[in-house]
Amino acid sequence: MKLYARIVSPYVRKVRVFAKETRTEARFETFMMSSAAEHRQFVPPLNPMGKIPVMELDNGKGFADSPYICEMLDSLHDGPKMFPTGPDRWQVRQLLALGDGITDCAIMATGEARMRPEQFREQSVIDFQLLKVSRGLDALEEKVGAELDGKLNVGVFAVACAMGYLEFRIPDFFRKQSSAHPKLYAWYESFKQRPSMIETAPRDEVSAKTQAPSS
Ligand SMILES: N[C@@H](CCC(=O)N[C@@H](CS)C(=O)NCC(=O)O)C(=O)O
Numbered sequence: 001m002k003l004y005a006r007i008v009s010p011y012v013r014k015v016r017v018f019a020k021e022t023r024t025e026a027r028f029e030t031f032m033m034s035s036a037a038e039h040r041q042f043v044p045p046l047n048p049m050g051k052i053p054v055m056e057l058d059n060g061k062g063f064a065d066s067p068y069i070c071e072m073l074d075s076l077h078d079g080p081k082m083f084p085t086g087p088d089r090w091q092v093r094q095l096l097a098l099g100d101g102i103t104d105c106a107i108m109a110t111g112e113a114r115m116r117p118e119q120f121r122e123q124s125v126i127d128f129q130l131l132k133v134s135r136g137l138d139a140l141e142e143k144v145g146a147e148l149d150g151k152l153n154v155g156v157f158a159v160a161c162a163m164g165y166l167e168f169r170i171p172d173f174f175r176k177q178s179s180a181h182p183k184l185y186a187w188y189e190s191f192k193q194r195p196s197m198i199e200t201a202p203r204d205e206v207s208a209k210t211q212a213p214s215s
Contacts, residue, residue, distance in 0.1 A: 001029075001055050001056060003028050003055050004042055004046065004052050004055075004056065005033065006033050006034070008168075009053065010103045010164065011100070015073070016199075017161065018070045018157055020196035020200070022074065022077050022082060024076050028055065034205050046064070049064065067096060071083050071154075080152070083153070092155045095147055095153070096158045098140065102140075102159075102162040103162045105130070105133050106129070106130075106166055107215050109125075110169045112129070130170075133173075134180075141180075148184070160188065160191050
């Protein structure tokens with residue numbers, strides 16, 4: 001299998017963290033694209049939505065959407081499952097939805113800020129999305145010590161990658177939110193020291209800078 005990826009994508013990061021933590025990384029190769037041109041060339045034939053991550057299966061078909069890619073990888077190992085089937089089954093799915101939901105809203109905010117020429121930028125759209133992000137952080141603050149307590153699961157990875165995206169793309173907003181969410185920020189500071197997080201940290205794609213912005 002082959003994962004189509006970009007280093008800046010928080011959803012790709014979640015899949016890569018997942019693969020490292022479940023030791024399923026050797027089951028696929030990663031094609032790290034470095035430009036919007038490569039994205040446009042390779043991704044739509046595999047995923048009609050044109051989004052990454054997408055996994056090219058061994059039969060040549062595309063398998064899309066990060067939660068499903070993670071769930072598929074979870075079926076390929078015999079270690080502790082990151083999509084639990086016990087009593088915390090639905091709670092973990094909701095944590096995944098919250099982490100990915102924060103990322104979705106943050107991307108809408110940064111897309112408005114980065115992809116539109118300044119005169120067409122609508123500050124109220126950015127504020128509307130960032131309000132959702134800060135409500136999401138409020139909800140996560142309540143979960144530290146309970147759902148965010150050192151256990152590993154797909155929901156925890158989604159939350160960590162959402163925090164990583166905020167820190168990378170909207171650092172001022174990220175810093176401003178810290179005083180209202182001290183437990184969450186302490187949890188994240190510790191979690192991001194994991195090798196899986198360090199090895200997948202986002203950075204700007206040098207060659208893509210003059211092309212259409214990415215996430
Ligand atoms: N729900 C999808 C979201 C994927 C997504 O939005 N990926 C972004 C990159 S971070 C993308 O490919 N955007 C390009 C586009 O929308 O055309 C997932 O979890 O995989």
